[in-house]
Each structure stands twice: as C-alpha cells, then as structure tokens.
Amino acid sequence: MARGESASKAKIIAATLDLLRAAGLAGAGINNIVAVSGAPKGSVYHFFPGGKHELVTAALRQAEGAVGEGFRTIFSGDAALPQKVLALFQATAERIEATGFTKGCPVAAVTLDIDDASEDLRPISDAAFATWRQIIASGLSDVPAAERNKVAQWILATLEGALILARAQTSADPLLETGELLALTLSRGSPPSRNGRDTRKRDSTRRSRERARS
C-alpha cells in the first residue's frame, strides 16, 4: 500500500474509533465516519468493502492493541499490586476527564449495542476483553496463579463499570473511589478466599482475645 493510502486508511480507522468511544454503534454510521475522517465516502468503501462492520472490527482490534499496551505498561512493572491498580484507575480517570467525560471504552460501548444485526461483532469484543484480562493477570505475581484470572476479571469489570458511572456523572470520582477500594482490598492479602476469610476471622478473634487479656 502506498504511504498516502495507508495514511488515509489509518485516518478512517481513527475516526471510527473516536466515534465508537463517544457513542458506540449508534454514533459510528458511515456518514459520521466520512465527516470526522475527512475521507471521501468512496475511499471508505475502497478500504473497507465490508462497510461499517468491517470498519468497526478494525477499530476494535486497534483499541485492543493500544489499550492493552497501556495495561501492559502498568501491570508488567515491579510495583506492588495495589499500586498497579491505583495507577490503572488514575490513568483511566485522567484519560476520560481529558475528553470532558464524552469518550470511554469503545469495546464496552459496542458490546452493549450488539443485536442480531451486529452479532458478528460479539467475538471481537470478547477477544479484546480476554486479551486485556490476560495482560492484567500476567502482572498479578502477588496473587496465587490459580486465582489470577478471576482477580484480573474483577479488576477489569470494576474499571468498565466505574467508567460508565463516571460518564453518567461527568466526574472521575467513581473511578478514583472504586480504584482505591479495590487497591486497599488487594493490599490486605489477595485474593480474598473462603479460606483466607476464615483464617482472618480466627486471627482477628485471637488478637481481640489477646488484647482483652493484656
């Protein structure tokens, strides 16, 4: 592909991604994509003969990679798990705040817009979430290996949910506050487990008794 062609294609994907982040499938009509990218309609169909779904697929795959890189930067570091979680939620809070709370996660937005006509996009969303979960899980060296996937899923679910509340409230508080609760929880011994809970209960009872005696 010539350099000019490649630049146009990149511009069209970037415009699609931007529209998906803002308004999901509702916002990413071909006419909007043409308007935002500045590319002629013919060139959109030239690069993406499959139309809107092919374009959305390309945009979501790009987001999977780019967002995944951000997750990797945070979770592959040497910081303790609570610090990684705080960094993730703080970075996400700054990112959405910078858009005036108008643009969130494109994969979440598309997932909630999938109906019979767009069912072919579901595996694309699923793959992106799976990649992100795996990147987070790889950075959970503080967590027993058997529990890493579930804890990673919990971190991702909390992040996605807090992003929705942040957009509705036009405030970063839901991200900062849930991130802090999650980080504190994970700093108390991660993950919580049935056994962990029972042990801690016994420990704390024992400590209370010791305090009462002393």
Place this chain on the structure above:
Amino acid sequence: MARGESASKAKIIAATLDLLRAAGLAGAGINNIVAVSGAPKGSVYHFFPGGKHELVTAALRQAEGAVGEGFRTIFSGDAALPQKVLALFQATAERIEATGFTKGCPVAAVTLDIDDASEDLRPISDAAFATWRQIIASGLSDVPAAERNKVAQWILATLEGALILARAQTSADPLLETGELLALTLSRGSPPSRNGRDTRKRDSTRRSRERARS
C-alpha cells in the same frame, strides 16, 4: 387517559425499554419501536410528541423504578451484606442468562451511546444510577455510615462491568465470579480502609518476624 390508551402507551414504553436493553440508542429507532410494540407510528408521536428522546427518557425512568425495586428487595432484607451481594449478582446472572445474553442494563447501554445530540439523556442516566446507589447504600447497615455510599458505588460499578463482560462472553461466569470475590471481601470486614490496611500490614510483618524467630 382511557384504559386502552394507557395500555398502548405502556406497550410502547415496554418495547422501547426492550430495545434499549438489547442495543442501546443504536437499536431504539422509532421504526424499531413501532415494529416491536405493534403500535401505529401516529400513536407513538401522539403519546410522545418529543419523539425518540422523550420515549427513551420514559423508558429509562421506568427501568430506574423497576430495577430499583429489585435492588430494594435484596438490600432491605435482614441477610448479612455478603449474602445480599451474592443474591444481587446471582439474580442478575439469571436474568441475563434468560435473555440468552442479549439484554443487559438499559441505563448503561444508553450512557455509552450519549453524544452531543443526546446529551439531554445524561442526567436521566445519572439519576437512575444515583437512585440505585442510594437503595444499595440504605441496605449496608454492616458498613459504617460514612462509607456506605462508596461501597454501594463499588457494588454497582462491579455489577455493571461484569454485565458487559457477561454479554461479550455469553456467559454468566463474570457475574458469578466477581460477585463472589466482592462478597468475600465484604465479609472480611467492610469496607477496607487505609487504617485497616496499615494495621494489617504491620500485623502481618510482625507475624512474619515472629514466625522467623520461632
């Protein structure tokens, strides 16, 4: 309003809500609403002269009430907090599973579709989340009063995020697994706090030292 009129209006709102749960604003076009409700287009505009946005507002307010009642039933009971959380996530898992993972939270779906043209819907979403958070917070008698809002927000964020992952995966696991982690966390003494963390850190250091000495 005559009984027939009221029934038609209810049917139109129910159809709108169903479409919003399935595909957000992307799916709730007037033509779809007419097709799903079986109401003539004229009657849609008769009841909702403001068109789509007026209809979506009415549907979201209905969801705010109905979903809120479900939350109230779970959180106003006498069960311990972890049991309430488990009940919430299990009930939500059953509900989305019954739709074949095609219909989730209408308020989340709309929130992620809001752009400049639909900005007037944002306060409607915000109000629904605020009502739900408050209903959950009112049921958190195990949690210190000052922390109830934040813990309720955390429960709601985790639920909304897990719903997205469940839809993408067409599996109830994200809801059941995150619900269990959250319930176990809250059973270990709620909420986690800075003081709690610091104390525990010192305790655990002390215990390690004691173990090392013995």
